[in-house]
Amino acid sequence: xxxxxxxxxxxxxxxxxxxxxxxxxxxxxxxxxxxxxxxxxxxxxxxxxxxxxxxxxxxxxxxxxxxxxxxxxxxxxxxxxxxxxxxxxxxxxxxxxxxxxxxxxxxxxxxxxxx
Amino acid sequence: xxxxxxxxxxxxxxxxxxxxxxxxxxxxxxxxxxxxxxxxxxxxxxxxxxxxxxxxxxxxxxxxxxxxxxxxxxxxxxxxxxxxxxxxxxxxxxxxxxxxxxxxxxxxxxxxx
Numbered sequence: 001x002x003x004x005x006x007x008x009x010x011x012x013x014x015x016x017x018x019x020x021x022x023x024x025x026x027x028x029x030x031x032x033x034x035x036x037x038x039x040x041x042x043x044x045x046x047x048x049x050x051x052x053x054x055x056x057x058x059x060x061x062x063x064x065x066x067x068x069x070x071x072x073x074x075x076x077x078x079x080x081x082x083x084x085x086x087x088x089x090x091x092x093x094x095x096x097x098x099x100x101x102x103x104x105x106x107x108x109x110x111x112x113x114x115x
Numbered sequence: 116x117x118x119x120x121x122x123x124x125x126x127x128x129x130x131x132x133x134x135x136x137x138x139x140x141x142x143x144x145x146x147x148x149x150x151x152x153x154x155x156x157x158x159x160x161x162x163x164x165x166x167x168x169x170x171x172x173x174x175x176x177x178x179x180x181x182x183x184x185x186x187x188x189x190x191x192x193x194x195x196x197x198x199x200x201x202x203x204x205x206x207x208x209x210x211x212x213x214x215x216x217x218x219x220x221x222x223x224x225x226x227x228x
Binding site: 102105107108 | 147149157158159160161164166204206215216217218220221
């Protein structure tokens with residue numbers, strides 16, 4: 001059983017297009033996250049939702065819009081894709097709101113390539 | 116800007132060798148330190164969550180220590196095996212307005228049979 005799943009795994013698209021990445025967790029967790037792995041291999045937090053409410057919104061271009069239809073899903077929509085958006089995007093979830101001892105469970109990543 | 120630094124960046128060892136690597140972080144506003152193991156083409160998997168100064172955690176041949184006063188954590192692997200080959204990430208849980216994980220760049224460990 002996959003705990004945190006992402007679709008698609010690979011996404012190749014043209015500059016200027018709009019695309020969405022979906023994330024689902026079946027762990028019953030309250031909080032979900034989107035991370036971007038940049039060119040230097042850093043995992044950087046982008047957004048976090050707790051029970052469908054946005055709690056972390058890092059300095060991310062407003063072309064990126066997360067949407068949480070319910071607490072088991074957190075989708076990432078990207079408008080007007082740019083070359084610099086090429087990266088691996090990871091979804092994660094945790095039981096509560098990022099409390100001290102909570103582990104985050106990661107999805108397999110979506111490899112986005114913008115041409 | 117918070118910096119979580121890991122060293123070395125990469126490490127090549129022979130099967131059976133014991134090894135260790137370091138995670139350094141600012142000690143102010145410390146909430147917790149996480150260690151993750153990340154195999155190529157897979158998801159990062161949690162190893163340990165450490166919160167108290169002097170904490171020691173162990174899982175099989177892997178153990179970790181934490182010094183929050185001086186801002187570092189060590190991860191040890193005893194008797195490395197080829198299946199230990201992975202990137203080991205540490206992440207600082209930083210308590211600001213909201214709690215969030217700040218990741219280091221990882222130490223890439225390659226264990227040769």
